[in-house]
Amino acid sequence: MRRNxxxxxxxxxxxxxxxxxxxxxxxxxxxxxxxxxxxxxFTGEMMSDWLKNRPEEYSEFTEIVERAGLMSLLASYGHYxxxxxxxxxxxxxxxxxxxxxxxxxxDADCDTIARTHLVSYMYxxxxxxxxxxxxVNMMNRYLGTEPGFDNDSNAVIVLEGMAHIKFDLKDxxxxxxxxxxxxxxVEKSNSYIADIIRENPKISIFYKxxxxxxxxxxxxxxxxxxxxxxxxxxYYTTTGASESNKKRYEVPDTKKxxxxxxxxxxxxxxxxxxxxxxxxxxxxxCEIYDKxxxxxxxxxxxxxxxxxxxxxxxxxxxxxxxxxxxxxGPDDLTPLDVPSTVMSEKFTGAISIDETRINPSDWHYTLLxxxxxxVDRITxxxxxxxxxxxxxxINRRYDEKEQFLGQRIDPTDNDGYKHDGINGHYFYVDxxxxxxxxxxxxxxxxxxxxxxxxxxxxxITNNLRILGDPRxxxxxxxxxxxxxxxxxxxxxxxxxxxxxFLWVRPRALADIxxxxxxDLYGDYDFSFRLPPVPFDGEWQIRLGFTAxxxxxxxxxxxxxxxxxxxxxxxxxxxxxxxxGEDDYITSISTYDGLSDExxxxxxKELKNLGVYTYPRTIFRNDGNSGNVGWDCVSKICIxxxxxxxxxxSTKDHYMRLRVASYGSQGNKNEFALDFLELVPxxxxxxxxxxxxxxxx
Numbered sequence: 001m002r003r004n005x006x007x008x009x010x011x012x013x014x015x016x017x018x019x020x021x022x023x024x025x026x027x028x029x030x031x032x033x034x035x036x037x038x039x040x041x042f043t044g045e046m047m048s049d050w051l052k053n054r055p056e057e058y059s060e061f062t063e064i065v066e067r068a069g070l071m072s073l074l075a076s077y078g079h080y081x082x083x084x085x086x087x088x089x090x091x092x093x094x095x096x097x098x099x100x101x102x103x104x105x106x107d108a109d110c111d112t113i114a115r116t117h118l119v120s121y122m123y124x125x126x127x128x129x130x131x132x133x134x135x136v137n138m139m140n141r142y143l144g145t146e147p148g149f150d151n152d153s154n155a156v157i158v159l160e161g162m163a164h165i166k167f168d169l170k171d172x173x174x175x176x177x178x179x180x181x182x183x184x185x186v187e188k189s190n191s192y193i194a195d196i197i198r199e200n201p202k203i204s205i206f207y208k209x210x211x212x213x214x215x216x217x218x219x220x221x222x223x224x225x226x227x228x229x230x231x232x233x234x235y236y237t238t239t240g241a242s243e244s245n246k247k248r249y250e251v252p253d254t255k256k257x258x259x260x261x262x263x264x265x266x267x268x269x270x271x272x273x274x275x276x277x278x279x280x281x282x283x284x285x286c287e288i289y290d291k292x293x294x295x296x297x298x299x300x301x302x303x304x305x306x307x308x309x310x311x312x313x314x315x316x317x318x319x320x321x322x323x324x325x326x327x328x329g330p331d332d333l334t335p336l337d338v339p340s341t342v343m344s345e346k347f348t349g350a351i352s353i354d355e356t357r358i359n360p361s362d363w364h365y366t367l368l369x370x371x372x373x374x375v376d377r378i379t380x381x382x383x384x385x386x387x388x389x390x391x392x393x394i395n396r397r398y399d400e401k402e403q404f405l406g407q408r409i410d411p412t413d414n415d416g417y418k419h420d421g422i423n424g425h426y427f428y429v430d431x432x433x434x435x436x437x438x439x440x441x442x443x444x445x446x447x448x449x450x451x452x453x454x455x456x457x458x459x460i461t462n463n464l465r466i467l468g469d470p471r472x473x474x475x476x477x478x479x480x481x482x483x484x485x486x487x488x489x490x491x492x493x494x495x496x497x498x499x500x501f502l503w504v505r506p507r508a509l510a511d512i513x514x515x516x517x518x519d520l521y522g523d524y525d526f527s528f529r530l531p532p533v534p535f536d537g538e539w540q541i542r543l544g545f546t547a548x549x550x551x552x553x554x555x556x557x558x559x560x561x562x563x564x565x566x567x568x569x570x571x572x573x574x575x576x577x578x579x580g581e582d583d584y585i586t587s588i589s590t591y592d593g594l595s596d597e598x599x600x601x602x603x604k605e606l607k608n609l610g611v612y613t614y615p616r617t618i619f620r621n622d623g624n625s626g627n628v629g630w631d632c633v634s635k636i637c638i639x640x641x642x643x644x645x646x647x648x649s650t651k652d653h654y655m656r657l658r659v660a661s662y663g664s665q666g667n668k669n670e671f672a673l674d675f676l677e678l679v680p681x682x683x684x685x686x687x688x689x690x691x692x693x694x695x696x
Contacts, residue, residue, distance in 0.1 A: 045174045047074035047082050048291035058181075060090040061117075062104045067110035070118070080177035081119040083143075083159060084343070085185045086166075086674040093185035115139045116186055121151035122178050124171045128157045130337065131329035131411050136463055140254070141188045141329035144420070145273040145415055150183075160186050161414025186635045193259055193424030194219055200417040202265045203426075206318075208278045213315040219322065221257035222377050227490070229253055235485045235500055237521060238550075238667060249485040249502050255258045258326030258461045259367075260333075261411065261426035262394060262433045272431065278314075279304065284432070285317035291437045318366035320435050328425055330411045332460050334360045335451070335514055336506075338470065351470075351506060354617040355379035358696045359396075362454045363531065367394045369437045370532035370650055374444065375409070394433055397443045404443050407431045431584075435534075444534035447693075448678040449615075452518045453503070454489045455531060455676060457626060470508040470515055481505040493529030493652075498522050499659075509620050511546050511634050518673040520657065527656040533647045533678055541643045542677040544614065547572045547636040552661035552669035559653055566608075566660040567640060569671060574635040577609050588630045591616075600692040607684075616695040632695065639677065641696040644684075 006387065045053065048071050051062040060394065065071050074082070085093070092098060102110075115138035123133060132142045148158035149321040154167035163184040172179040189196060194216050197207050210216045230252045238244040262507050269275035273284055282304050290297050290313065301309025308315065329334050335350040350360035359376040366373055376396050378387050385398040385405055396406030410428040413419040419426050453459045464484055472481075484503040488496055499522035506515035520526055533539055541558065551569035555562060571577060574584040585591050606612055614637035620629045647653055661669040684695055 005069045045075075046176050047174050047179065048072075049075075050082075050172070050174050050179050051084065057086050058084055058590075060084050060087045060102050064090070064105070064110045065114045067102070067105070067107055068114035069111075070114050074176070078176045079119070079122045080119065081123045081180060082177065082188065083119075083163070083165070083180045084181050085118040085163070085182050087116065089163075089182065089184045093187075093305075098241065101378060113138065113185065116141070116188055117182075119143070123180075125157050125165060130331045132331065135466060139188065141420070142463075143186065144329060146412060146414070158414070158430050160188070162186070189418045189421055191418075191421050192220060192222075193261065193421035193426065196421040196424075197261065197263065197426055202415075202417070203263050204266070205266050205269060205275065205278060205281055206321075207308075208261050209314055209318050210282055212307045213312065213318050214277060215315060215318045215322070215367065215573075219259045219424065223257065224255040224644075227255035232485070232487055235502070237502075247483050247504070249483045249500075251485055252429070252458075252462050252464055252490065253489055254462055255458070255490060256326070256461050257324075257423065259424035260323040260325060260327040260364075261424065262321050262373075262407070262429045263426050264429060264432055266551070267276045268430070269432075271440065279332055281317070282307070282314040285434075287312035288432075288436045289313040289316050292435060292440055308390055314369055317434060320366050320371060320373070321433055323364045323373065323457070324367060324368045325364065325459075325461040326424055326458065328420065329428075330375075330377075330409050330427065332449040333364070333392060333409070334362050334377045334457040336465065349379070350377070351432070352512075352618050352620070353514075354619060356381070357381070358615075358617045363450050363530070364454065365457060366435075368435060370652075371534070372444075372448075372532060373433070376406070395439050395443050396428065397446065402442050404438060406443075407433050412647060421442075423435050436444055445680055445682055447680075447683050448531065448533070449675060450531055450675050450677075451514045451516070451675045453516060455513070455528070456494070458491055459503075464503070465516070466505075470506045470510075491528075494527070496520075496524060499524030499526060501526065506688070509629075511543060511620055511631050511637050512615075513614075513618050513631075513675045515620070520554075520671040520673075521668040523659050523669065524671065525656070525658050527557075527654050529677070530558075530653045530655055531678060532652075532679075533649050535680075536649050537646065538644065538681045538683075539647045540641055540679040541645070542612065542679065543567075543642050543673070544637075544639050544640045544675040544677065545569060545672045546634075547576075548666075548670070548672075550667035550670060552659065552665040552671055554657045554671050556642050557658070558645060560656065565642045567642075570666070571638075572635040573606075573611060573613065573638055577606075577611055584635060586633050586635070588633050591633055596692070599695070602694075603692055607641075610641040612641075613637065614693075647678075 051065065055062070065074065074080070090102065094102070099105065118138045119133060119135060120138065121135050128145045132144050133145060136142055144160045146158050146161070148156055148164065150156050150164045150167055156167050157165045157181060159165070163186050164180040164181060167180040169181040194210065197203060197210065206355050232251040233283070235249040237249070238246055269281065275281050275284055293311065296302055296311040300306060300309050301311045302313065306312055331337065335353060337349055338351050349355045353360050357380065359379050361374055361376040363372045363374050374395055376393050378384060378389055378391050378393060383398045385403065387393065387405060392409040392411065393406040394409060395404070397404045408430040411431070453465045459465055466481060469481065483505050486501045499520050502519045502521065504517050504519060508515065530541070547569055550569055553566045553568045555566045557563060614631035614634065616632045617632070618631045620631065642655070657671060659669050
């Protein structure tokens with residue numbers, strides 16, 4: 001791990017881009033003649049031809065690409081998107097730097113500019129439905145996207161809040177990709193996220209608190225320079241019950257670190273709370289955190305003179321505003337969307353989730369030890385509470401029991417200030433974000449469900465959960481997505497021996513949450529740190545997985561204490577848990593037709609066996625016809641109660657999995673991790689009488 005200066009940060013960003021397989025292709029194909037294997041027989045224009053054939057409009061960007069040594073790449077086979085700035089756009093960029101011609105740029109400048117405008121996948125404007133492109137550019141950075149209007153009032157896509165895709169020239173197809181002409185040069189900052197925040201005078205109080213509390217020293221990591229993906233070979237194996245062909249699992253291209261900030265503007269702090277300076281913010285922090293940590297009020301580190309102390313309220317206030325992963329857009333904060341261009345229209349939106357019944361949400365770790373933030377994208381009509389559907393909120397709980405709206409995340413970055421640095425991103429919020437007493441005791445007093453791809457923050461930071469095309473999961477082509485294997489030490493809080501730890505990318509027709517899962521193969525002894533709970537008490541720990549005949553058996557431990565008999569992943573709900581085929585509900589219409597009393601009795605019967613069905617809100621989709629299967633009536637979809645135990649909210653807790661199969665069972669003792677639930681007694685404590693746990 002390292003702490004870079006700005007120059008090193010620039011070189012680090014360039015190195016990251018060079019490490020990706022596709023960009024390795026770029027580097028090996030930048031000679032005057034690309035390798036013959038990448039030649040493509042065509043009758044129309046390649047990207048290189050498109051640029052050279054329009055010198056009156058694009059000669060300056062053409063010169064930049066040639067100086068970067070990338071023209072041969074654009075002359076060879078591929079599936080690229082090129083955001084080509086016009087000559088007027090380049091001239092404006094040069095004037096901003098005090099330059100008059102491209103010849104005054106360095107070769108390194110040209111390389112950065114060219115790679116910033118090139119993406120290794122094809123995107124039409126129809127595909128740009130989120131707040132950023134789904135994949136990074138050739139500088140390994142996301143490009144922000146949002147709908148807007150050009151000077152002629154045409155509806156267009158705007159990149160990074162400034163560069164408009166030209167309406168009349170958009171989506172121009174060439175033999176090796178899509179040309180997207182733009183009216184400005186896109187610039188991505190190579191500064192730290194803390195320096196990006198410093199440059200914005202609208203958030204000066206937050207920045208001063210970031211520095212004064214010393215938290216700024218905790219947000220300087222960029223990448224692990226000792227991580228080398230070339231040390232690891234690709235791994236091939238079958239997955240689940242599919243024996244048709246082997247899938248490839250690659251190690252991640254990078255091991256980056258990063259941070260996401262939620263920031264209140266100075267004007268908001270003054271207008272809502274009369275806060276005008278850092279002392280006022282400290283006083284507000286005391287008001288909030290003295291109720292959460294009353295034992296620390298008399299501690300020396302609590303005072304305004306000791307802002308860097310770990311118990312200081314202002315330090316805690318700032319820490320809780322920062323996630324330990326990079327969300328380049330609000331889309332990264334909740335389950336990924338399946339665009340209508342990929343799947344059938346019937347169930348697009350958050351992957352595998354019925355948005356009419358439950359808001360797509362994720363839980364994320366903050367820099368405040370043992371505290372999380374919950375982010376919801378609002379979709380359920382009856383629980384809008386005056387909020388706008390599609391908006392993103394922090395720590396929102398609006399249901400029959402609690403009505404807390406939370407803090408709205410502003411997804412736009414077009415206010416004239418940069419929001420994206422080499423190691424992070426920041427968002428404005430419309431109210432103070434805090435782990436206050438209501439968040440602790442009421443808002444977070446609910447079932448915490450986390451897909452394993454959010455349990456490991458490195459996943460989002462390193463762009464590992466890219467959706468691809470779930471219909472093409474049998475393909476090993478990279479454009480459809482990638483499967484991952486994780487070296488020991490890559491994921492924080494994870495230790496394992498004698499096994500492979502793999503991630504299977506989302507695939508249509510999968511009976512699993514978000515259609516992805518993690519798998520263990522081999523004679524594993526595997527442990528990972530559990531997500532923290534918001535308060536001390538009795539909690540149920542549940543593991544979601546699908547039973548398969550090819551899977552094995554594991555003994556499970558919580559904090560090194562064995563939890564009952566080993567878990568056999570070949571058992572299904574209908575036969576092996578002794579419910580019986582006649583008693584097990586296999587029809588969604590039958591399930592929906594049950595009375596509340598019958599549902600309570602059914603839930604009690606399952607609970608007595610230490611299992612639950614999958615939630616009512618998770619479905620599979622074939623991706624074409626729109627046919628939907630509900631996982632809650634699939635006998636192989638199981639939530640197994642691993643433990644019911646007291647958890648201390650101030651300590652780390654671990655789950656350990658140790659192989660217990662006899663010999664090499666099934667597919668190399670395969671053990672699946674789909675999602676985890678931490679459930680407080682206020683939710684699981686029903687016994688079939690009165691209120692029951694919801695089936696969402």
